[in-house]
Amino acid sequence: MPTYQYRCLDCSYEFEEFQAISDPPLTVCPVCHGKTERIITGGAGLIFKGSGFYITDHRSSQYKAEAAKENKSTAKPSKHKSPKESSKPPTTSPATSS
Template identity: 40%
Template structure:
């Protein structure tokens, strides 16, 4: 369920509400109790972290950044040469 952001035109009170997509927007302000509440358009705020499907399935080659992998820097893996397979 998405979290919707609301602002009252009358008193300026802002709030967030977890609602179903199919739910009707709120209209009554909990602060001033007037029917002046408007739903705002805001960006989704989430981050996928960890080593789940999104981390491995949609990246290719050395772009994969698996949790727990070693390397000189976070997200890097040692490069190998095609000739002998040794780390460069």
């Protein structure tokens, strides 16, 4: 049975819980009965400990704005090439057959 780590979003209380994989995640803090979230462990490097999870939140919104900006500038390449421009100039060379 894996050990799941939880953290309370209200009081930042962290605790571990033995649960089966099929068990539903805990959502209630045993201390203040606030909302908890499951901390994903397992060596993925995604452990948010202590304070700082709101920093990632801030960063993600900034990243989104940044991405939107970039997306705007690269969305339309300013190439206005009309297909009519590729018409060849008429070559009126008289056919000289001797």
